[in-house]
Amino acid sequence: MKKKVETKRDKFVRLAELRTEKAVFAIENLIGLSNSRNFEYSQKDADLIIKALKNAVLSVSNSFVKSKEKKQFKIK
Template sequence: MKKESKRDKFVRIAEARTNKIISMIQLLGNCSNHSLYEYSKTDVNKIFNAIQIELDEAKKRYSKQDSQKGSKFTLE
C-alpha cells in the first residue's frame, strides 16, 4: 500500500472539512425562517461577525501571520 503524500492528505482533509462547513452554513441559513424562530438584527450581526472573525483568523494561519484560537460563540 502506497503511503499518502502530504498534499494528498491535505486535499482529502481540507475538502471534507470545507464541505462540512458549507453544510453547517446552509443549516444556519435555515434558522432565518421567521415562522419557526424569533431573532433580532443584532443577533444576526453577532452570528455573522463571529463567523467572519474566525474566517479571518483561519486565513491568517495560512499566510503565517499571528493568529489566535477562537472562543466559543454565544449570543448572550
C-alpha cells in the same frame, strides 16, 4: 497487501475537501435560522452569528498567510 503511502499533499487535499464541505454545510444550515416563521431572533442575534463567522473565516485566512510568510522569510 501494502497500504499506499499518503503524501503530505494528498493528505492536505483529502482533509481540506472534507473539512471545507463540512464547514459549508454547517453555514448553509444557519440560513434556515433566518426563517422568521419558525424562529424569533433579533438583529443583534443575527449580527453575533455573522460576526462569529467572519472572525472564523478571517482566522483561517490569516493562518494560511502566516504559513506562506514563514516560507518566504529571507535575511538580506
